[in-house]
Amino acid sequence: MSNEPDLTKLNIVFNGQKTPPLKINQLFDSRRFNHFTAITGHVEADFVNQYLSKFIQAEVVIGxxxxxxxxxxxxxxxxxxxxDALLAVANKKPAKLFEALSSSNQANILNGLFQFEYAPVQAIYSRFYLLSNPDTGDTRVILGSIDLDQASFDDQHNQYSEILIFDNDKRLFNNLMDHFKHDIKxxxxxxxxxxxxxxxxxxxxESAKDKSGGSNVVILDNDTTNAIAAADMTDIISHDVQQQMDTNIIPHDTTISMRNxxxxxxxxxxxxxxxxxxxxTVYTLQKTSVSPRAAKPKIKSREKIYEQVKEALVSGMSPQQRSAEKKYTTFLYDRPMERNLVNNNSGLYVPNDAGTHPIPFGKLATISQIRESLKSIDDVMKGYQKYVIDYSDDYGKRFYEAILYCFTAPFLWxxxxxxxxxxxxxxxxxxxxxxxxTAGSxxxxxxxxxxxxxxxxxxxxIDFGTIYPEETAQKKNKTVEAIEHYMKEGSSYPVLLDEIEPYFFQQDQYSRHLVVDTMNELINHPQAVAPLIGTTNYDSGFTMLRETARRTYYLQIDKVIDDRLKGEANRYIYNVRQTLNNTLFKDFVMRMAxxxxxxxTAWRMFDQKTGRLDFLANTRKIFKSYYEMAGIEIPPYFADTICDDFKESSRNTWAKLYLTQEDDFKYRKEDDSLLFxxxxxxxxxxxxxDSIEEYRNALPIELCVDGINGKRGKFVxxxxxxxxxxxxxxxxxxxDEQTHEDNSGQAAEEPKKKGFWARLFG
Incomplete structure (x- = not known):
């Protein structure tokens, strides 16, 4: 007597009633119905040959x-x-399916009676099967998690599937058929x-001409299928994609997505x-959880399996990697769905002191607390104002902007x-x-x-250079991997990274991987990925790859603290830091929420001067309201808009190069261009x-003849x-007409220079 449980894995419901299993030829009944329309996920040639051959017409969409x-x-x-479309053609799946069909089904396809289709630019997840007989008016709709293969109908296949059958439900049949014809077709x-x-x-x-005896079956050689694959892949891109853009089925800017x-x-x-x-790891865990040599293997004891599981979970990490992973310990979780402003819940959560459960983060401050917090920030700014050489209010905006960015960081996504x-x-x-x-700034x-x-x-x-010890093999790669791990822990509190080494920004495999790829992931799949706020040593040659700069907010802090006043400055800033706390930040998160x-709330606000989106505009509004509530004038170092320091730094770099190496810039009159x-x-x-790549990266692509090609090679x-x-x-x-002689025969006066050099030195 079998001890196997009686489990129904293929659940068939016929017109609302559960029914015993039906044979496949009863479901796809070609004696009662002669027209077949299907959207399925997978098709087997044997299934088509065995069960669909007797339909007069068949249209099968492979979703x-x-x-x-x-x-x-x-x-x-x-x-x-x-x-998927290109891979299917490259792997010759259409040719293989066609060859595996019976000669009569091949003939049906060549004669247009059977149609097999797919969507090269849309993902079709619909799964339905429509059977009909125009002569009798009978219809059948089959819905379910099944495909046109044997495994879908095997009740012993260790998978659960549903099949819902609706006979002569004309409303449902017509609904799905109309959807197929008008939306999917x-x-x-x-x-x-x-x-x-x-x-x-x-x-x-050719076979029909063979007098010695031909064949009705098609079997194509490799050279032929290779040529078909190449032609079809070309047609998919050059014809199918273009046609669907022309008919507005897909956006016209799909080409940008293809390029990226x-x-x-x-x-x-x-x-x-x-x-x-x-x-x-999981396969190995399964293998080692049973006795290795017994004739009838048994599962090991729970204790032994537990030890194996623990070992498996850390086996892929070295002690150095585990140590690096623990360097990021600041967690602030943003959960907008839990936001409840009536109950003073900002949607932000932090672990409790014991780390056992999350607790809400954020609390409205009193006017006096807001005033004290603003005074503390002002004391910080006065320190820079007093001890930094050549400090100006415009320069001070960089420090204030950094504070605004960090306050906003948990909500950036x-x-x-x-x-x-x-x-x-x-x-x-x-x-x-x-x-x-610069050092000392x-x-x-x-x-x-x-x-x-x-x-x-x-x-x-976190100190960038000490995430891994100096002697670590592949230290650069592992460092970037660790930073990526910190950012993707699920927290939205920024990763604070000190002394990022210049190679990170200048070498494609590092900054492009982390900055460009992370931003692309964020804009396509919005999620709470921790922002990164970092410092790097600035010298006159610092640059970033163009793709990195496009996705980075760069603030240049290139003025140093006066050496003669460093001791006094250190004491001053130490005393100010004793007064700092996060009371204002807790209030801010409530207001931003x-x-x-x-x-x-308007979020698309642009600076009229630069044309850039001011993503901190609402942060500025909140801080302006703080000054108003506290009865304090808005300070001159308050940042009114986004700073654009990378572009300014790049401009200065090339301006200095031109002014000091003017003879090396060769003018081409026919193109009105400069060769350098x-x-x-x-x-x-x-x-x-590294100067060649630094200057190349700092040159905006829009200034180059022939775009990116104008930046490549020996000559730009x-x-x-x-x-x-x-x-x-x-x-x-x-x-310039002023440089020519006027009517009196005398040359006009040379205009005074008002360029970069004149502005820099008066």
């Missing part, structure tokens, strides 16, 4: 597999539908392309590698979703704030101050080893009028 969840609309087109293309069908028909025609499809490839590769390792009309806009709300600073102290103002401690800083919940031999920026001429070619306008210098190659 998408369940692999597009969590992807953006653009990614569904490029990374799911189009990628326009995005479909033949699965068996014209190239494939022409090759098949040619082979049949590889931008986060490194993260995808890492995810695949991680997934492979996890599978290997929410602000990004509200301020973006399309994914590309998301880059205007950067998840990275970098201070380009107080950059590390600034990090500690904003840590105190938000977290009430100065111990959250209120703005985020208000549908009338960038290889001259070498150590023999007094430049650093620059649009002369735009270049001189950018660096603020007179264009000596511009036709």
């Amino acid at each position: 998408a597999q369940e692999n597009a969840r969590g992807k953006s609309a653009e990614e569904v087109v490029t990374k799911v539908a189009l990628t 326009p995005v479909l293309r033949p699965y068996f392309s014209d190239n494939l069908l022409q090759a098949a028909q040619k082979q049949l025609d 499809v590889t931008m986060d490839r490194s993260q995808v590769k890492e995810a695949i590698e991680r997934d492979t390792k996890q599978h290997d 929410e602000i990004r979703t509200k301020a973006s009309l399309n994914p590309e806009d998301g880059n205007d709300v950067p998840n990275f704030l970098i201070f380009g600073a 107080g950059k590390s102290t600034l990090l500690r101050i904003i840590n105190q103002l938000t977290w009430n401690t100065d111990r959250s800083l 209120n703005l985020l919940e208000d549908d009338n 031999d960038i290889s001259k920026l070498n150590t023999l001429n007094g430049f650093t080893a 070619e620059i649009k002369a009028p735009d270049f001189f306008k950018w660096i603020g210098e007179h264009n000596p190659y511009e036709e």
Whole structure:
């Protein structure tokens, strides 16, 4: 007597009544119905040959597999539908399916009686099967988690499936058929392309001429299927995608998504590698959980399995990696769905002191507390004002802007979703704030101050160079991996990173991987990823890759504290820091949460001068209200808009180069351009080893003739009028009537220079 439980895994409901299992040929009854329309996820040739051959007409759509969840609309087109279509053709799946069909079904396809289709730019998850007989008027609708393969109907296959059958439910049948014809049909293309069908028909025609005896079955050789695959892949991109853009089925800017499809490839590769390792670990765990040599293997004791599991979970990490992982310990979780302003819940949570459960974070402050907090910030700014050489209020805005950014940091991912009309806009709300600073400028102290103002401690800083010991193999790669791990812990409190080494910004495999790929992930899949606020040593040659700069908020802190007053400055700032706390930050999160919940809050506010989105605009409004409540005038160092220091730094870099190396810029009259031999920026001429790439990265692409190509190679070619306008210098190659003799025969007076150099030195 069998001890197996009586479990029904294939649940069939016929017109609302549970019914015993039906045979496949009873479900797809070709004697009662002669027309068949289906959207399925997988098709087996044997299934078609056995169960669908006797239908007079059949239309089968091969939809998408369940692999597009969590992807953006653009990614569904490029990374799911189009990628799957191209891979299917590259792997010759259509040709293999066609060859595996019976000769009669091949003939049905060639004669247009059977149609197999797919959607190269849309992911179709619909699953339904429509059977009908126009002569009798009978209809059948089959819904369920099944495909056109044997496994879907195997009750012993250790999978649970539902099959719902509705006979002669005309309303349901017509609804689905109309949906198919009007909504789905326009995005479909033949699965068996014209190239494939022409090759098949040619082979049949040749076979018919063979007097020694031909065959009605099509079997194509490799050379033919290779040629078909190449032609079909070309047609998918050049014809199918273009046609669906022309008919507005997909957006016209899909080409931008196609161009950017590889931008986060490194993260995808890492995810695949991680997934492979996890599978290997779990497979090994299964294997070792049973006795290895017994004839009838038994599962080991719970104690032994527990030890194996613990070992497996840490086996992929070295002690150094575990030590590096623990350096980030500051957690602030943003949960907008839990936000309840009536109960003073900002939606932010922190672990309780014991770390056993989360507790709400945020509390409205009194007017006197707000006043005291503003006074503490003012005392900080007075320190910079008093002890920094050549301090100005405009320079002080950088420090204040850093405070505003850190206050806003936990909500940046929410602000990004509200301020973006399309994914590309998301880059205007950067998840990275970098201070380009000289030694002795107080950059590390600034990090500690904003840590105190938000977290009430100065111990959250992570030193970039000591995440891993100096002797660690592949230290650079592992350091960036650790930072990425810190950012993706689920917390939205910023990672505070001190002394980031210049290679991170200048070498593609590091900054592009972390900054560019992370931002692309954030704009396509909004989530709470901790912002990064970091410092790096600034020298006259600091640059970032263009893609990195586009996604980074850069503030230049290049003035130093007076050496003669350092002792006094240290004592002053130490005393000020004793007064700092996060009372104002706790109040701020409540007010920002209120703005985020208000549908009338404007998030797309642009600076009229620079044209940039001011993603901190509402933060500025809250702080202005603080000064109003406290009865304090808004200080002159208050930042009114986004600072654009990277562009200014790049401009200064090239302005100085032109003014000191003017003879090296060769003018081409026919193109109105300047040619510059960038290889001259070498150590023999007094430049650093990295100067070539530093200057190349600092040159805006829009100034280059032929775009990015104008920046590559030994010579860079620059649009002369735009270049001189950018660096603020007179264009000596511009036709100027004042330089010609006037009617009296005397030359006009040479205008005074009002360019960068004149502004710099008066």
